[in-house]
Amino acid sequence: MKNIHILPTDKPSKLFEILQFNLLFDSQNMYSEEYKKLHKYKNKNIYITSDEEIKEGDCYFNNTGSAIERLTYKLPSGGSFCKKIILTTDQDLIKDGVQAIDDEFLEWFVKNPSCESIKTERFKIIYHTWIYKIIIPKEEPKQETLEEAAENYANYNEQINKAVQEAVKFGAKWQQEQDKKLYSEEDMREAYKWGRIYDMLEFDEWFEQFKNK
Secondary structure, eight states, X not given: OOOEEEXXXXXXXXXXXXXXXXXXXXXXOOSOHHHHHHTTOEEEEEEEEESSOOOTTOEEEEXXXXXXXXXXXXXXXXXXXXXXXXXXXXXXXXXTTOEEOOHHHHXXXXXXXXXXXXXXXXXXXXXXXXXXXXXXXXXXXXXXXXXXXXXXXXXXXXXXXXXXXXXXXXXXXHHHHGXXXXXXXXXXXXXXXXXXOSSOOOHHHHHHHHSOO
C-alpha cells in the first residue's frame, strides 16, 4: 500500500522537480530560490505515512483531497482514508514535532522516484516519544548464471572451455530434475564425455559412485 506522498510547496525546499517527474535533491543548498523560480523548478515535500492510530494533535494525510491536516477533534467520515504522517521534509510540520526525513533516504529516493511504499521501524526513546527509521531497500547483487560462471572459469583454451560449459549446463539440468529421475544411463554417458577432461575414472565406476541410489 502506498505510503509515500509528494506534494508541491511554495516554500523553500531541498527537493524539487526540474522537469516533469524528474526530482533533484539539493543537499548543499546550491540552488537559490530565485534560480529555481527562473528555471521553473517546482519545490516538493515528501510525506511518509503509517497505519498507526491518529490521535489529537497528530498530522495526517487525507487521501481524498491530497491534503495535509491536523486532528483537532475527530477524523472526517471515520478517517478510513486518512493516514498518520510520521516523517516529512515539510519544515512547518517538522517544527511541530514530525520527524524529518534524513538525507540518505532523499538521495536514494531521487534515484528511485517510482517508489511508492517504504518500510519503517519505530523505536521508543522516552515515555511516549518514538523515532522512526526508514529501511532503504538494498540492491540485490547480480548473480552469475551457471553458464557465465563456466565461461569465466574455463578460459584456458577453446577445448576445455566447451567441455566445462557443456558439463555445467548438464549439471544444472540434472540438479533441477534429479528428484524426477528423468535421466538414463545414456544421458549420464553424454555428460561424462564432456566432463571427463582428465583421465580419472572409467564411466562405469564414475556412474556407480554418483548416480541416485
